[in-house]
Amino acid sequence: MRGKIPPDAFQYYLGLGADRSYQKVAEHYGASKRAVTKVATAARWQERAEELERKAREGAEQKAIESLEAMNQRHLKSLKVIQGKALEALRAMPLSTAMDAVRSMEMAIRQERLIRGEPSDRTAISVEDVIRSEYRRWMKPEGEQDG
Secondary structure: OHHHOOOOHHHHHHHOHHHOOHHHHHHHHOOOHHHHHHHHHHOOHHHHHHHHHHHHHHHHHHHHHHHHHHHHHHHHHHHHHHHHHHHHHHHHOOHHHOHHHHHHHHHHHHHHHHHOOOOOOOOOOOHHHHHHHHHHHHOOOOOOOOO
């Protein structure tokens, strides 16, 4: 019966995926399960299938890692552009009207920290709070004293 089982039977067996069985191979090729088992054992079908599946999983995992790294790099580039625009706006605008730029900068910094694995929520004061505090400190009307 071995003559009825062609050399590409392993490919068929492998293609069955989770439903793979020697019985299905035997039915497909019109052979006995015993004949398929004998060929499969001699050619190590199960071990080869497991090895190929392991390699496929590793390849898929590597591609997923590379995809995440590429996404993070794209996001970091975008955030750097936002930070640059926010800094340009802060330089060009009076401090009292630059709060959108401050919010953009704060969002970009928070997202960059998150992508780099740093905590994004801090108990420390935000960039916006620092700028407001500095504005109040340095822009006091004449004659007003520190108190």
